[in-house]
Amino acid sequence: MAQREATAPVSLRASGAVARRQAVSRGSRYVLLAATLVGVFVLLVLAYETAIEGADRISWSFITNYPSRFADQAGLRSSILGTAWVMGATIALAFPIAIGTAIWMEEFAPRNILLTIVKLNLANLAGVPSIIYGILGLALFVRFLEMGPSILAGAFTLSLMIIPMTVIASQEAIRQVPPSIKEASLAVGATHWQTVRHHVLPGAMPGIMTGIILATSRAIGETAALIMIGAFTFIAFDNTSLTDDFTTVPIQIYNWTIRPQEAFRQNAAAAIILLMVAVVGLNLIAALIRERFRRE
Amino acid sequence: MTETKLPVQPPEVRVAAPGAALARAPAERREPAAGRAIIDPPEPAVFALDGLNLWYGHKHALAGVTMNYPVNRVTALIGPSGCGKSTLLRCLNRMNDLIPGVRVSGTIQYHGANIYDRQVDPVEVRRRIGMVFQKPNPFPKSIYDNVAFGARVNGFRGRMDDLVEGCLRQAALWDEVKDDLRKSGLALSGGQQQRLCIARALAVQPDVILMDEPCSALDPIATLKIEDLIRELVKDFTIVIVTHNMQQAARVSDYTAFMLLAHEGGPGELIEYGLTNELFTNPRDHRTEDYITGRFG
Secondary structure, eight states: OHHHHHSOOOOOSOOHHHHHHHHHHHHHHHHHHHHHHHHHHHHHHHHHHHHHHHGGGOSHHHHHSOOOSSTTTOOSHHHHHHHHHHHHHHHHHHHHHHHHHHHIIIIISOOSHHHHHHHHHHHHHHTSOHHHHHHHHIIIIIIITOOOSBHHHHHHHHHHHHHHHHHHHHHHHHHTSOHHHHHHHHHTTOOHHHHIIIIIHHHHHHHHHHHHHHHHHHHHTOOHHHHHTTOOSOOOSOOOSTTSBOOOHHHHHHHHHTSSSHHHHHHHHHHHHHHHHHHHHHHHHHHHHHHHHHHO | OOTTSOOOOOTTOOOOOHHHHHHHOOSOOSSOOTTSSBOOOSSOEEEEEEEEEEEETTEEEEEEEEEEEETTOEEEEEOSTTSSHHHHHHHTTTGGGGSTTEEEEEEEEETTEETTSTTOOHHHHHHHEEEEOSSOOOOSSBHHHHHHHHHHHTTOOSOHHHHHHHHHHHTTOHHHHTTOTTSBGGGSOHHHHHHHHHHHHHTTOOSEEEEESTTTTSOHHHHHHHHHHHHHHTTTSEEEEEOSOHHHHHHHOSEEEEEEESSTTSOEEEEEEEEHHHHHHSOSSHHHHHHHTTSOO
């Protein structure tokens, strides 16, 4: 102790370069927080405005009524049914194809130039504006394959739109499965497929689910592509088959927002609230499924 | 191509005793001809390698490996990093097939059948030749399912509970986990995880277990447990172990093979192969001596 008192104690307070670096570090936290708050704030304002405007219109009859030229009698019945049909068909169509593609590309495909080109194309396709998919859907499914503006044509079009993003998310998830797990499986005499089925897929499932959630949310809110194939119509009957004409909730919302009357704007706000609740609900369910996989 | 190699003996013919190989080896010859310091173990061979070469793309990784692995013995592969020990080990159950661009020449006879034959199915090979890896890699599943998986995919028909218990007992893990077989394999300690991986390998009832530096991620106590286990298992299985740890090779193995990149940037070669005792106390090749005395590598 005596020795230490003889010399001046070392100062461990930040000074000079360390002090500057620490100041930047402390500052970065607030910059990042501000960036986050911008998004949250905009979302809250939008949600609040919408809720104020549309809350009064939400009622059971708003959900069960067909659209009408009288705003107070108009409802979402046919568009909710249309959304349910087209989403059901899209999910059934797109996700098996997307996950199958991802597994093949990551696990089975020969590593050659063709695969690289396909991967590059997928990344590009995921960035193509949805209206382009709408034009493609109109030309290919509605006209050339003579499906008309049907639920099936809508599902095919939406599938085309979400398959690339789902494939990319699934590939990423599959790549995250450690090679050591695959080796362990193969080393006990499992076949390649058994290894994929029992280890790669379960390991990748949380990531794949995230991709599915994002893709579903995008498809359920899609408007432009479906307007393009002719779903911007007045539907006053319940859809019963894949060949029916249809409309969807986002299209109904768009329809209402372009009317001059204030009452229809309120309808649109109410529909937005319902759509938002539905999307959040779906995401919640998917997140729960994902957490189950993650725990296993 | 293989004129300088020892003739590969069928398992039932026992020719070369360790001493015979020694007599054949001139003391100072620059060119290390295979067979000089390489004995042919008298026990029946589970694997008989003849002129095994391996390339990763254009890189020649293994050259002219000719050696036999005796049944119910522990054979250790030692040598500096990058000398091809693990590559050689992974040839024995065709795990190298998974790496794109791998090419193999020469033969590996496993009980008389060349495992690199065209009509051989690698799944059939791996079912008989188990493997334990460097880093413990249990499946993210329960302890029970970790052991049962291999048996299930191989169509095991029998009492799974008995099989799981038997394998965990054989791997000296049963007493530590018997009360929570439903717990995740990942919840175990490193040493326990590695013993779980051994139990998992045993569950498909192989007759060979390959171990690729099984203790390199473990502490000394866990290492000792695995080493004891290896000595126990060798009564029923043939074991080939790659290790960086020469003391470990000396402790657990009956035979030791020393490998080296004989030329800078060249392929890995088998330099010396003999009874562990003899190799460590009386190495015949000066490079083996340099390595085990710590002069290089």
